[in-house]
Amino acid sequence: MIEPAPAAWDNPAEDRGHTKAELTRRRILDAAAKVFRVRGFVGSRLTDIAAEANLQAGSLYYHFASREALVEEVMWAGQLRTEEQVRQQLAALGPEATPMQRLRTAVEAHLLAVLSSTDANSASIKMIGQVPPDIRERLLVGQRAYGDLWRGMLTDARDAGDLRDDVDLSIVRMAIMGALNWSVEWYHADKGNPEKIAADMAVVMLDGLRRRPDGS
Amino acid sequence: MIEPAPAAWDNPAEDRGHTKAELTRRRILDAAAKVFRVRGFVGSRLTDIAAEANLQAGSLYYHFASREALVEEVMWAGQLRTEEQVRQQLAALGPEATPMQRLRTAVEAHLLAVLSSTDANSASIKMIGQVPPDIRERLLVGQRAYGDLWRGMLTDARDAGDLRDDVDLSIVRMAIMGALNWSVEWYHADKGNPEKIAADMAVVMLDGLRRRPDGS
């Protein structure tokens, strides 16, 4: 592979893509995610975001074409990161994991990604109902592979005979996503630790709230 | 009780509070709920709402002090109506219903209220994360009695020995509300009939997704 000139080692600030512009760009994205997460899309002004990134509002336009381009990039980053974190946890389970183990892991990983990862993760969920239709549409298309992952886990579990067969799995999937995603509306740091919440949610979804004589 | 003059029967348009102004006011509230439900708080302009109500934007100010006053009244109406519909279904069960029957009924009634009742019901849920902090705070205070209803049903069920005792009931409550409320983000009329969705959600929450040997 041919190294493009000038050689990276002559300019430390530019190696691995960390040019000044690139660093500022990321700082803006982080700042935007933080502001969007708290105030939502319409409630967030460019001056708020710029202030959070230690910039003037006009300077944002060197890095992003518009406020909408900025929000879309934040949301892509957030939803891709959530998906990636869930896939990583599933991969860590290894191929011998049962379908139910995979479901439990996915439930917990998704909630932890939303509650404890970057601001972009939760911002992308909070704003999905607030952004302009064209952006929303592109993001939903981008979620299809993630939706397929969940559909696959659920049908695998049913094929293995682990799931009751009197419920519609697409409704089940939306119920699970709702229980997990709605956490952006109520969770604050003092509501308990995310791992405990994730574990309880997984129990309720998979095993149900009802007490069982066998304690299962 | 003394009838205030002038007597209502002399002026049919005014009896039972149906003055012209009152009718227009309600038409505006309905129009606003419809627009808010689709576009959210920030995405809804007064001109959109006025057009939906067959009025000019300026005319809204005869009936409401501000856009915020309008959205707050829509949301109050929506959340009170949802609460009322749930309480009615619970009351219809009669006093001999078991705690689990009451929980199942409440889950189904809440979802049906959100999916099939007025636009205000779903708009109030969709916008809770979008309105200014002072409005949001008042609405959340107004939800406390409803939250208490759910807390009471859950603790009653646990006290009756029907619920597993290894999960935090406040987390369970938020999981249930999330699964139900998130439906405003994905439900469209072609997604199946609300009664079936409500029944499946209740099954998943209460009995769990896992197949049981006894088929319960």
Add this chain to the structure above:
DNA sequence: GTCTATACGAGGATAGAC
């Protein structure tokens, strides 16, 4: 009560200096 017309502020976006 509802209209038309308009004042007003806010915030996104652009231009040009540095």
Add this chain to the structure above:
DNA sequence: GTCTATCCTCGTATAGAC
């Protein structure tokens, strides 16, 4: 690359006629 200054659009809200 980032700044300051400014333009321009849009939407809330108000004033006054009818």
